Amino acid sequence: MRYRPLTYNNEFTRAYARGKSYVHPHVVLYVNRNRLGYTRVGITASRKIGNAVTRNRARRVIRAALWQTLPPDVGGYDLVFVARGQTPRLKSTQVAKTAAKLLRAAGVLRD
RNA sequence: CGAGCAAAACAUACGGCGGCGGGGCGUUUUUGCCCUGAGGAAAGUCCGGGCUCCACAAGGGAAUGGUAACUGCUAACGGCAGCCGGGGGUGACCCCAGGGAUAGUGCAACAGAAAUAGACUACCCGUGUGCGCACGGGAAAAGGUGGAAAGGUGCGGUAAGAGCGCACCAGCGCGCUUGGUAACUCGCGCGGCUCUGUAAACCCUACCAGGAGCAACGCCCAUAUGGGAGCAAUGCGUGCCCUGCGCGCUCCCGGAGGCGGCUGGAGCCGCAUGGCGACAUGCGGUCGAGAUAGAUCGUCGUUUAAUACAGAACCCGGCUUACGGUUUGGUCGUUCG
RNA sequence: CGGGGUAUAGCGCAGAUGGUAGCGCGCUGCGUUCGGGACGCAGAGGCCUUGAGUUCAAAUCUCAAUACUCCGA
Numbered sequence: 001m002r003y004r005p006l007t008y009n010n011e012f013t014r015a016y017a018r019g020k021s022y023v024h025p026h027v028v029l030y031v032n033r034n035r036l037g038y039t040r041v042g043i044t045a046s047r048k049i050g051n052a053v054t055r056n057r058a059r060r061v062i063r064a065a066l067w068q069t070l071p072p073d074v075g076g077y078d079l080v081f082v083a084r085g086q087t088p089r090l091k092s093t094q095v096a097k098t099a100a101k102l103l104r105a106a107g108v109l110r111d
Numbered sequence: 112c113g114a115g116c117a118a119a120a121c122a123u124a125c126g127g128c129g130g131c132g133g134g135g136c137g138u139u140u141u142u143g144c145c146c147u148g149a150g151g152a153a154a155g156u157c158c159g160g161g162c163u164c165c166a167c168a169a170g171g172g173a174a175u176g177g178u179a180a181c182u183g184c185u186a187a188c189g190g191c192a193g194c195c196g197g198g199g200g201u202g203a204c205c206c207c208a209g210g211g212a213u214a215g216u217g218c219a220a221c222a223g224a225a226a227u228a229g230a231c232u233a234c235c236c237g238u239g240u241g242c243g244c245a246c247g248g249g250a251a252a253a254g255g256u257g258g259a260a261a262g263g264u265g266c267g268g269u270a271a272g273a274g275c276g277c278a279c280c281a282g283c284g285c286g287c288u289u290g291g292u293a294a295c296u297c298g299c300g301c302g303g304c305u306c307u308g309u310a311a312a313c314c315c316u317a318c319c320a321g322g323a324g325c326a327a328c329g330c331c332c333a334u335a336u337g338g339g340a341g342c343a344a345u346g347c348g349u350g351c352c353c354u355g356c357g358c359g360c361u362c363c364c365g366g367a368g369g370c371g372g373c374u375g376g377a378g379c380c381g382c383a384u385g386g387c388g389a390c391a392u393g394c395g396g397u398c399g400a401g402a403u404a405g406a407u408c409g410u411c412g413u414u415u416a417a418u419a420c421a422g423a424a425c426c427c428g429g430c431u432u433a434c435g436g437u438u439u440g441g442u443c444g445u446u447c448g
Numbered sequence: 449c450g451g452g453g454u455a456u457a458g459c460g461c462a463g464a465u466g467g468u469a470g471c472g473c474g475c476u477g478c479g480u481u482c483g484g485g486a487c488g489c490a491g492a493g494g495c496c497u498u499g500a501g502u503u504c505a506a507a508u509c510u511c512a513a514u515a516c517u518c519c520g521a
Contacts, residue, residue: 005404042404052154053421060131060408067130092409 006042006078015042015080022102026095027062028082029102038076041066045083058083062099064092069099069109077108 006012019032034040043062045055062081087095103109 044404051421056405056422057408059404060406064130064409 004040026098030080031106032078034076042080057088065096068096
Protein backbone atom coordinates (compact mmCIF):
# COMPACT_ATOMS: atom_id res chain seq x y z
CA MET A 1 0.00 0.00 0.00
CA ARG A 2 1.55 3.24 -1.09
CA TYR A 3 -0.13 5.51 1.47
CA ARG A 4 -0.72 5.26 5.18
CA PRO A 5 -4.35 4.99 6.26
CA LEU A 6 -6.40 7.13 8.57
CA THR A 7 -8.14 4.75 10.93
CA TYR A 8 -9.75 6.40 13.93
CA ASN A 9 -12.95 8.27 14.02
CA ASN A 10 -11.46 11.22 15.90
CA GLU A 11 -8.85 11.68 13.18
CA PHE A 12 -11.61 11.89 10.59
CA THR A 13 -13.52 14.28 12.83
CA ARG A 14 -10.46 16.52 13.17
CA ALA A 15 -10.04 16.59 9.40
CA TYR A 16 -13.67 17.59 8.93
CA ALA A 17 -13.58 20.25 11.66
CA ARG A 18 -10.12 21.85 11.16
CA GLY A 19 -9.31 21.02 7.56
CA LYS A 20 -10.25 22.88 4.39
CA SER A 21 -12.76 21.32 2.03
CA TYR A 22 -12.78 21.20 -1.78
CA VAL A 23 -16.06 20.09 -3.31
CA HIS A 24 -16.63 18.53 -6.69
CA PRO A 25 -19.59 16.47 -7.98
CA HIS A 26 -17.34 13.43 -8.31
CA VAL A 27 -15.65 13.54 -4.92
CA VAL A 28 -15.09 15.78 -1.89
CA LEU A 29 -11.60 16.39 -0.43
CA TYR A 30 -10.71 17.54 3.07
CA VAL A 31 -7.09 18.59 3.68
CA ASN A 32 -5.48 19.10 7.08
CA ARG A 33 -1.79 19.54 7.83
CA ASN A 34 -0.22 17.10 10.29
CA ARG A 35 3.23 17.12 11.91
CA LEU A 36 4.10 13.50 11.28
CA GLY A 37 6.16 14.13 8.19
CA TYR A 38 4.17 11.70 6.05
CA THR A 39 0.77 11.78 4.40
CA ARG A 40 -2.20 9.79 5.61
CA VAL A 41 -5.29 9.16 3.52
CA GLY A 42 -8.82 8.18 4.49
CA ILE A 43 -11.56 7.14 2.10
CA THR A 44 -15.19 7.35 3.11
CA ALA A 45 -18.33 6.03 1.44
CA SER A 46 -21.48 6.50 3.47
CA ARG A 47 -24.65 4.44 3.32
CA LYS A 48 -26.31 7.15 1.24
CA ILE A 49 -24.23 5.90 -1.73
CA GLY A 50 -25.79 2.47 -1.80
CA ASN A 51 -25.32 -1.10 -0.63
CA ALA A 52 -22.06 -2.79 0.24
CA VAL A 53 -21.14 -3.62 -3.35
CA THR A 54 -21.66 -0.04 -4.46
CA ARG A 55 -19.70 1.36 -1.53
CA ASN A 56 -16.84 -1.05 -2.19
CA ARG A 57 -16.73 0.06 -5.80
CA ALA A 58 -16.69 3.74 -4.84
CA ARG A 59 -13.73 3.16 -2.50
CA ARG A 60 -11.95 1.07 -5.12
CA VAL A 61 -12.32 3.74 -7.78
CA ILE A 62 -10.95 6.43 -5.49
CA ARG A 63 -8.06 4.22 -4.45
CA ALA A 64 -7.16 3.44 -8.06
CA ALA A 65 -7.23 7.16 -8.85
CA LEU A 66 -4.86 7.88 -5.96
CA TRP A 67 -2.38 5.26 -7.13
CA GLN A 68 -2.15 7.15 -10.40
CA THR A 69 -2.16 10.63 -8.90
CA LEU A 70 -0.56 10.90 -5.49
CA PRO A 71 3.25 10.91 -5.34
CA PRO A 72 4.69 9.31 -2.21
CA ASP A 73 6.66 12.32 -0.91
CA VAL A 74 4.32 15.30 -0.71
CA GLY A 75 4.81 16.14 2.95
CA GLY A 76 2.64 15.87 6.02
CA TYR A 77 -1.04 16.02 5.23
CA ASP A 78 -4.18 14.26 6.34
CA LEU A 79 -6.37 13.77 3.30
CA VAL A 80 -9.96 12.56 3.45
CA PHE A 81 -11.80 11.64 0.26
CA VAL A 82 -15.57 11.36 0.50
CA ALA A 83 -17.43 9.48 -2.21
CA ARG A 84 -20.57 11.02 -3.67
CA GLY A 85 -23.54 9.60 -5.51
CA GLN A 86 -21.94 9.48 -8.96
CA THR A 87 -18.60 8.07 -7.83
CA PRO A 88 -19.34 4.33 -8.30
CA ARG A 89 -20.52 4.95 -11.88
CA LEU A 90 -17.31 6.76 -12.90
CA LYS A 91 -14.05 5.49 -14.32
CA SER A 92 -10.94 5.74 -12.23
CA THR A 93 -9.25 7.91 -14.88
CA GLN A 94 -12.00 10.52 -14.57
CA VAL A 95 -11.68 10.50 -10.79
CA ALA A 96 -7.92 10.77 -11.12
CA LYS A 97 -8.33 14.00 -13.13
CA THR A 98 -10.63 15.52 -10.52
CA ALA A 99 -8.44 14.38 -7.65
CA ALA A 100 -5.39 15.99 -9.29
CA LYS A 101 -7.36 19.20 -9.78
CA LEU A 102 -8.50 19.28 -6.16
CA LEU A 103 -5.07 18.46 -4.80
CA ARG A 104 -3.54 21.20 -6.91
CA ALA A 105 -6.14 23.66 -5.64
CA ALA A 106 -5.32 22.64 -2.08
CA GLY A 107 -1.63 23.21 -2.62
CA VAL A 108 -0.64 19.62 -1.98
CA LEU A 109 0.48 19.04 -5.53
CA ARG A 110 2.76 21.63 -7.11
CA ASP A 111 3.45 21.80 -10.80
C1' C B 112 -49.74 -20.31 -29.85
C1' G B 113 -51.37 -18.41 -25.02
C1' A B 114 -51.90 -19.01 -19.70
C1' G B 115 -50.39 -21.48 -15.54
C1' C B 116 -47.67 -25.62 -12.32
C1' A B 117 -43.38 -28.32 -10.55
C1' A B 118 -38.20 -29.56 -10.62
C1' A B 119 -32.97 -29.17 -11.94
C1' A B 120 -28.29 -27.13 -13.10
C1' C B 121 -25.77 -22.48 -14.02
C1' A B 122 -24.94 -17.62 -12.34
C1' U B 123 -19.61 -16.75 -17.69
C1' A B 124 -15.11 -19.13 -19.77
C1' C B 125 -10.21 -18.54 -22.17
C1' G B 126 -5.95 -15.50 -23.53
C1' G B 127 -2.66 -10.66 -23.62
C1' C B 128 -1.13 -6.11 -20.76
C1' G B 129 -1.31 -3.38 -16.03
C1' G B 130 -2.82 -3.47 -10.65
C1' C B 131 -4.42 -5.56 -5.37
C1' G B 132 -4.80 -9.52 -0.67
C1' G B 133 -2.60 -14.27 1.12
C1' G B 134 1.07 -18.35 0.85
C1' G B 135 5.70 -20.54 -0.98
C1' C B 136 10.64 -20.28 -3.30
C1' G B 137 14.86 -17.50 -4.75
C1' U B 138 17.61 -13.17 -4.30
C1' U B 139 18.98 -10.44 -0.69
C1' U B 140 17.49 -4.79 0.54
C1' U B 141 13.89 -4.29 -3.32
C1' U B 142 12.60 -6.62 -6.56
C1' G B 143 11.68 -11.61 -9.60
C1' C B 144 8.97 -16.35 -10.34
C1' C B 145 5.00 -19.85 -9.08
C1' C B 146 0.25 -21.11 -6.69
C1' U B 147 -4.26 -19.16 -4.98
C1' G B 148 -8.27 -15.47 -4.06
C1' A B 149 -16.39 -14.18 -2.45
C1' G B 150 -22.32 -16.29 -2.92
C1' G B 151 -26.79 -18.95 -4.09
C1' A B 152 -28.40 -16.16 -1.45
C1' A B 153 -22.04 -14.34 1.35
C1' A B 154 -27.91 -10.50 2.90
C1' G B 155 -31.96 -10.38 6.87
C1' U B 156 -30.47 -12.30 11.82
C1' C B 157 -35.82 -15.82 12.34
C1' C B 158 -34.22 -20.81 14.52
C1' G B 159 -30.59 -24.94 15.64
C1' G B 160 -25.52 -26.56 16.84
C1' G B 161 -19.92 -26.45 17.33
C1' C B 162 -16.18 -23.40 20.00
C1' U B 163 -14.82 -20.05 24.34
C1' C B 164 -15.72 -17.91 29.09
C1' C B 165 -19.01 -17.38 33.44
C1' A B 166 -22.55 -19.92 36.80
C1' C B 167 -24.01 -24.71 38.85
C1' A B 168 -23.38 -31.61 43.48
C1' A B 169 -27.02 -35.22 41.10
C1' G B 170 -32.05 -34.42 40.77
C1' G B 171 -36.95 -32.09 41.37
C1' G B 172 -40.19 -27.74 41.34
C1' A B 173 -41.63 -22.58 40.24
C1' A B 174 -41.24 -18.35 37.00
C1' U B 175 -40.22 -16.78 31.99
C1' G B 176 -39.79 -17.90 26.81
C1' G B 177 -40.71 -21.26 22.87
C1' U B 178 -42.94 -25.55 20.10
C1' A B 179 -47.71 -28.27 18.90
C1' A B 180 -51.63 -34.27 14.30
C1' C B 181 -48.57 -38.95 13.48
C1' U B 182 -44.17 -41.87 11.95
C1' G B 183 -39.31 -41.21 10.64
C1' C B 184 -34.43 -38.46 9.18
C1' U B 185 -30.71 -35.53 11.58
C1' A B 186 -25.26 -33.61 15.77
C1' A B 187 -29.62 -30.58 16.63
C1' C B 188 -33.82 -27.78 15.09
C1' G B 189 -39.36 -24.10 15.01
C1' G B 190 -35.82 -27.76 9.45
C1' C B 191 -36.66 -31.93 5.90
C1' A B 192 -39.27 -36.54 4.06
C1' G B 193 -43.46 -39.68 4.10
C1' C B 194 -48.33 -40.14 5.67
C1' C B 195 -53.25 -38.61 8.04
C1' G B 196 -57.00 -34.78 8.53
C1' G B 197 -58.84 -29.98 6.67
C1' G B 198 -58.99 -26.12 2.77
C1' G B 199 -58.21 -23.84 -2.35
C1' G B 200 -57.85 -24.60 -7.80
C1' U B 201 -61.37 -26.98 -14.14
C1' G B 202 -56.35 -29.09 -13.73
C1' A B 203 -50.90 -29.82 -13.24
C1' C B 204 -50.52 -28.79 -8.16
C1' C B 205 -50.51 -25.69 -3.86
C1' C B 206 -51.60 -24.02 1.32
C1' C B 207 -52.57 -25.05 6.83
C1' A B 208 -49.58 -21.81 14.55
C1' G B 209 -53.15 -28.73 12.52
C1' G B 210 -53.39 -30.26 20.84
C1' G B 211 -57.61 -28.82 24.40
C1' A B 212 -63.90 -24.59 23.97
C1' U B 213 -67.12 -31.44 27.94
C1' A B 214 -61.22 -27.84 33.63
C1' G B 215 -62.33 -22.77 34.56
C1' U B 216 -62.53 -17.26 33.61
C1' G B 217 -63.22 -13.32 30.07
C1' C B 218 -65.12 -11.05 25.43
C1' A B 219 -68.99 -11.04 21.33
C1' A B 220 -69.88 -3.67 19.06
C1' C B 221 -74.33 -2.42 15.98
C1' A B 222 -78.85 -4.83 14.92
C1' G B 223 -82.30 -7.94 17.39
C1' A B 224 -87.62 -9.71 21.98
C1' A B 225 -83.44 -12.55 23.43
C1' A B 226 -76.08 -13.60 22.71
C1' U B 227 -75.77 -18.65 26.28
C1' A B 228 -79.80 -17.03 28.12
C1' G B 229 -85.29 -15.65 26.91
C1' A B 230 -90.53 -13.99 24.67
C1' C B 231 -91.71 -8.40 20.63
C1' U B 232 -95.37 -9.90 16.86
C1' A B 233 -98.17 -14.01 15.76
C1' C B 234 -100.43 -19.20 18.32
C1' C B 235 -103.47 -21.74 22.39
C1' C B 236 -106.28 -21.85 27.22
C1' G B 237 -108.67 -19.24 31.30
C1' U B 238 -110.83 -14.66 33.53
C1' G B 239 -112.82 -9.72 32.82
C1' U B 240 -115.23 -7.07 29.05
C1' G B 241 -117.41 -1.09 26.82
C1' C B 242 -116.03 -6.86 21.79
C1' G B 243 -111.35 -2.34 20.30
C1' C B 244 -108.83 -5.21 23.96
C1' A B 245 -106.58 -5.93 29.05
C1' C B 246 -104.65 -9.39 32.72
C1' G B 247 -102.77 -14.38 34.20
C1' G B 248 -100.81 -18.90 32.33
C1' G B 249 -98.86 -22.51 28.44
C1' A B 250 -95.52 -23.41 24.41
C1' A B 251 -90.96 -22.35 21.80
C1' A B 252 -93.03 -24.53 15.74
C1' A B 253 -93.63 -19.34 12.25
C1' G B 254 -91.72 -13.83 11.41
C1' G B 255 -87.69 -10.31 11.10
C1' U B 256 -81.93 -9.09 13.07
C1' G B 257 -77.18 -11.08 13.05
C1' G B 258 -70.98 -13.97 11.69
C1' A B 259 -73.63 -17.11 15.17
C1' A B 260 -80.72 -18.12 17.38
C1' A B 261 -79.78 -24.68 19.72
C1' G B 262 -79.93 -30.55 14.77
C1' G B 263 -82.74 -31.29 9.23
C1' U B 264 -87.07 -33.71 6.50
C1' G B 265 -91.60 -36.47 7.06
C1' C B 266 -95.39 -38.91 10.04
C1' G B 267 -97.75 -39.30 14.67
C1' G B 268 -99.19 -36.44 18.83
C1' U B 269 -101.54 -31.93 21.23
C1' A B 270 -105.91 -26.83 23.54
C1' A B 271 -101.61 -24.93 20.77
C1' G B 272 -96.91 -26.96 20.50
C1' A B 273 -92.16 -29.17 21.41
C1' G B 274 -86.91 -35.18 20.11
C1' C B 275 -92.54 -35.48 23.35
C1' G B 276 -92.42 -40.41 20.31
C1' C B 277 -91.00 -43.00 15.61
C1' A B 278 -88.34 -43.57 10.53
C1' C B 279 -84.30 -41.73 7.51
C1' C B 280 -80.13 -38.33 7.27
C1' A B 281 -76.03 -35.16 9.57
C1' G B 282 -72.98 -34.58 14.01
C1' C B 283 -70.93 -36.08 19.06
C1' G B 284 -69.61 -39.76 22.80
C1' C B 285 -68.99 -44.98 24.34
C1' G B 286 -68.23 -50.29 23.18
C1' C B 287 -66.81 -54.02 19.62
C1' U B 288 -64.44 -54.43 14.93
C1' U B 289 -61.37 -54.11 9.33
C1' G B 290 -56.64 -52.14 7.69
C1' G B 291 -52.30 -49.46 9.58
C1' U B 292 -46.05 -49.00 13.79
C1' A B 293 -49.17 -44.59 14.55
C1' A B 294 -52.18 -40.21 13.54
C1' C B 295 -56.37 -42.13 11.38
C1' U B 296 -59.77 -45.28 8.94
C1' C B 297 -63.90 -49.56 7.22
C1' G B 298 -68.30 -51.40 9.45
C1' C B 299 -71.94 -52.65 13.42
C1' G B 300 -74.55 -51.62 17.94
C1' C B 301 -76.04 -48.41 22.00
C1' G B 302 -76.86 -43.58 24.24
C1' G B 303 -78.86 -38.78 25.37
C1' C B 304 -80.93 -36.11 21.42
C1' U B 305 -76.63 -32.34 20.78
C1' C B 306 -73.63 -28.84 23.51
C1' U B 307 -72.45 -20.89 19.56
C1' G B 308 -67.69 -18.67 18.28
C1' U B 309 -62.96 -17.01 20.02
C1' A B 310 -57.05 -20.17 22.93
C1' A B 311 -52.39 -15.46 16.67
C1' A B 312 -57.79 -13.56 24.81
C1' C B 313 -56.13 -15.32 29.82
C1' C B 314 -55.43 -20.30 30.48
C1' C B 315 -54.86 -26.05 30.70
C1' U B 316 -51.96 -30.36 28.79
C1' A B 317 -47.39 -32.50 26.68
C1' C B 318 -42.37 -31.54 25.28
C1' C B 319 -37.83 -28.28 25.05
C1' A B 320 -34.50 -24.40 27.06
C1' G B 321 -28.63 -22.14 32.71
C1' G B 322 -26.34 -17.14 30.78
C1' A B 323 -23.34 -14.48 27.37
C1' G B 324 -20.98 -14.03 22.92
C1' C B 325 -14.66 -14.19 18.42
C1' A B 326 -15.22 -6.65 20.26
C1' A B 327 -15.94 -14.39 23.30
C1' C B 328 -11.30 -15.91 25.24
C1' G B 329 -5.75 -16.45 25.86
C1' C B 330 -0.79 -14.24 25.53
C1' C B 331 2.92 -9.91 24.99
C1' C B 332 3.96 -4.90 26.67
C1' A B 333 2.66 -3.66 31.96
C1' U B 334 2.90 1.37 28.83
C1' A B 335 0.83 6.34 25.64
C1' U B 336 -0.67 6.95 30.84
C1' G B 337 -6.98 9.01 31.10
C1' G B 338 -11.21 10.16 34.60
C1' G B 339 -13.60 10.23 39.55
C1' A B 340 -13.82 9.81 44.97
C1' G B 341 -11.43 9.77 49.63
C1' C B 342 -7.15 10.47 52.86
C1' A B 343 -2.91 12.98 54.47
C1' A B 344 -2.03 17.66 54.90
C1' U B 345 -0.75 22.97 54.63
C1' G B 346 4.47 18.52 53.32
C1' C B 347 7.72 19.53 48.72
C1' G B 348 8.63 22.59 44.08
C1' U B 349 7.37 27.34 41.43
C1' G B 350 6.59 32.16 44.00
C1' C B 351 8.13 38.10 48.37
C1' C B 352 3.05 36.26 50.50
C1' C B 353 -2.08 34.46 49.35
C1' U B 354 -4.70 32.30 45.32
C1' G B 355 -3.34 29.04 41.51
C1' C B 356 -0.50 24.98 39.06
C1' G B 357 2.37 20.37 39.53
C1' C B 358 4.11 16.24 42.79
C1' G B 359 2.11 11.67 47.27
C1' C B 360 -1.01 7.22 49.18
C1' U B 361 -5.61 4.13 48.86
C1' C B 362 -10.02 2.66 46.22
C1' C B 363 -13.22 2.61 41.90
C1' C B 364 -14.11 3.14 36.60
C1' G B 365 -11.27 2.61 32.28
C1' G B 366 -7.17 1.14 29.16
C1' A B 367 -4.27 2.67 23.09
C1' G B 368 -1.24 -1.11 20.47
C1' G B 369 0.67 -6.12 18.76
C1' C B 370 0.10 -11.65 18.29
C1' G B 371 -2.90 -15.98 18.65
C1' G B 372 -8.06 -17.64 18.20
C1' C B 373 -8.39 -18.12 11.92
C1' U B 374 -9.91 -22.05 9.03
C1' G B 375 -9.11 -29.53 7.15
C1' G B 376 -14.58 -29.43 8.21
C1' A B 377 -21.31 -32.89 11.07
C1' G B 378 -15.95 -30.68 4.29
C1' C B 379 -16.56 -31.47 -1.21
C1' C B 380 -16.94 -34.92 -5.70
C1' G B 381 -17.98 -39.77 -7.95
C1' C B 382 -19.69 -44.88 -7.74
C1' A B 383 -22.17 -49.00 -5.30
C1' U B 384 -25.75 -50.90 -1.70
C1' G B 385 -30.28 -50.26 1.55
C1' G B 386 -34.75 -47.13 1.82
C1' C B 387 -41.18 -44.70 -1.46
C1' G B 388 -38.23 -40.58 0.47
C1' A B 389 -35.50 -37.29 3.81
C1' C B 390 -31.07 -39.95 4.57
C1' A B 391 -27.55 -43.77 6.03
C1' U B 392 -23.39 -47.17 5.12
C1' G B 393 -19.06 -48.67 2.28
C1' C B 394 -15.13 -47.76 -1.36
C1' G B 395 -12.21 -44.37 -4.22
C1' G B 396 -10.61 -39.41 -5.18
C1' U B 397 -9.69 -34.32 -3.59
C1' C B 398 -7.99 -29.57 -0.60
C1' G B 399 -11.29 -24.84 -2.53
C1' A B 400 -10.34 -17.12 0.71
C1' G B 401 -8.58 -15.70 5.61
C1' A B 402 -8.43 -9.57 5.04
C1' U B 403 -7.90 -5.95 9.73
C1' A B 404 -10.47 0.81 7.40
C1' G B 405 -10.78 -4.32 5.12
C1' A B 406 -7.91 -7.61 -1.08
C1' U B 407 -11.03 -10.08 -6.95
C1' C B 408 -10.37 -4.65 -10.61
C1' G B 409 -9.36 -1.87 -15.34
C1' U B 410 -8.60 -2.49 -20.54
C1' C B 411 -8.34 -5.30 -25.34
C1' G B 412 -9.75 -9.73 -28.17
C1' U B 413 -12.55 -14.45 -28.98
C1' U B 414 -16.99 -17.18 -27.62
C1' U B 415 -21.61 -17.09 -25.56
C1' A B 416 -28.13 -16.61 -23.21
C1' A B 417 -24.51 -14.80 -19.75
C1' U B 418 -27.33 -10.16 -17.80
C1' A B 419 -30.03 -9.37 -12.57
C1' C B 420 -29.83 -9.53 -7.10
C1' A B 421 -25.74 -8.68 -4.69
C1' G B 422 -19.45 -8.79 -1.32
C1' A B 423 -16.68 -13.48 3.29
C1' A B 424 -15.11 -10.96 8.68
C1' C B 425 -15.12 -17.50 14.00
C1' C B 426 -17.35 -21.87 11.54
C1' C B 427 -21.41 -25.18 10.07
C1' G B 428 -27.14 -27.04 9.26
C1' G B 429 -31.78 -24.79 7.95
C1' C B 430 -35.65 -20.86 7.22
C1' U B 431 -37.03 -16.15 5.08
C1' U B 432 -36.34 -12.26 1.68
C1' A B 433 -34.00 -10.06 -3.27
C1' C B 434 -33.00 -11.62 -8.35
C1' G B 435 -31.22 -13.20 -14.27
C1' G B 436 -31.84 -15.99 -18.35
C1' U B 437 -31.71 -21.57 -19.65
C1' U B 438 -33.37 -26.66 -19.72
C1' U B 439 -36.72 -30.69 -18.55
C1' G B 440 -41.52 -32.83 -17.23
C1' G B 441 -46.84 -32.44 -16.30
C1' U B 442 -51.74 -29.25 -16.76
C1' C B 443 -55.62 -26.13 -18.96
C1' G B 444 -57.57 -23.32 -23.22
C1' U B 445 -57.77 -22.20 -28.63
C1' U B 446 -56.72 -23.51 -33.76
C1' C B 447 -55.15 -27.13 -37.48
C1' G B 448 -54.36 -32.37 -38.96
C1' C C 449 -22.29 -9.49 17.06
C1' G C 450 -26.52 -8.70 20.35
C1' G C 451 -30.99 -5.92 21.65
C1' G C 452 -34.96 -2.08 21.46
C1' G C 453 -38.28 1.82 19.39
C1' U C 454 -41.22 4.50 15.67
C1' A C 455 -44.29 4.75 11.00
C1' U C 456 -51.91 7.51 11.86
C1' A C 457 -54.86 14.38 8.07
C1' G C 458 -50.21 19.40 5.07
C1' C C 459 -47.14 19.53 10.25
C1' G C 460 -46.68 17.89 15.57
C1' C C 461 -49.04 14.04 18.28
C1' A C 462 -53.40 10.83 21.02
C1' G C 463 -55.83 6.24 20.31
C1' A C 464 -52.94 -0.09 26.22
C1' U C 465 -56.62 -5.12 27.29
C1' G C 466 -60.28 -5.84 18.98
C1' G C 467 -66.38 -3.05 17.03
C1' U C 468 -65.44 1.71 10.63
C1' A C 469 -60.25 7.29 14.23
C1' G C 470 -59.68 12.00 17.13
C1' C C 471 -56.74 16.75 19.46
C1' G C 472 -53.77 21.26 18.51
C1' C C 473 -51.71 24.28 14.59
C1' G C 474 -52.63 24.94 9.46
C1' C C 475 -56.59 25.04 5.12
C1' U C 476 -61.79 26.45 3.00
C1' G C 477 -66.50 29.14 3.56
C1' C C 478 -69.65 32.47 6.42
C1' G C 479 -70.18 36.10 10.34
C1' U C 480 -67.86 40.27 13.00
C1' U C 481 -64.68 45.09 11.24
C1' C C 482 -64.25 50.89 7.15
C1' G C 483 -60.24 46.93 6.09
C1' G C 484 -56.74 43.28 8.34
C1' G C 485 -55.58 40.45 12.78
C1' A C 486 -57.85 38.18 16.92
C1' C C 487 -62.63 35.93 17.92
C1' G C 488 -67.31 33.03 16.83
C1' C C 489 -69.98 29.33 13.64
C1' A C 490 -69.77 25.58 9.92
C1' G C 491 -66.83 22.31 6.81
C1' A C 492 -63.18 19.56 3.93
C1' G C 493 -59.02 16.57 4.25
C1' G C 494 -57.05 9.42 6.20
C1' C C 495 -56.81 2.37 1.72
C1' C C 496 -53.85 4.13 9.82
C1' U C 497 -45.79 2.24 5.87
C1' U C 498 -46.42 -2.56 2.68
C1' G C 499 -47.96 -7.84 2.04
C1' A C 500 -50.06 -12.26 4.07
C1' G C 501 -52.81 -14.66 8.17
C1' U C 502 -56.22 -15.40 12.83
C1' U C 503 -61.26 -13.56 13.70
C1' C C 504 -68.11 -12.47 12.24
C1' A C 505 -64.96 -8.01 12.43
C1' A C 506 -57.89 -5.66 12.66
C1' A C 507 -54.90 1.11 13.34
C1' U C 508 -55.08 -2.54 17.49
C1' C C 509 -53.45 -9.61 17.62
C1' U C 510 -49.55 -12.91 14.77
C1' C C 511 -45.81 -13.52 10.87
C1' A C 512 -42.80 -11.49 6.96
C1' A C 513 -40.87 -7.09 4.52
C1' U C 514 -39.45 -1.69 3.92
C1' A C 515 -37.73 3.00 5.79
C1' C C 516 -35.95 5.91 9.80
C1' U C 517 -33.79 5.88 14.57
C1' C C 518 -31.58 4.52 19.40
C1' C C 519 -28.67 1.46 22.88
C1' G C 520 -24.77 -2.20 24.53
C1' A C 521 -20.12 -5.02 23.69
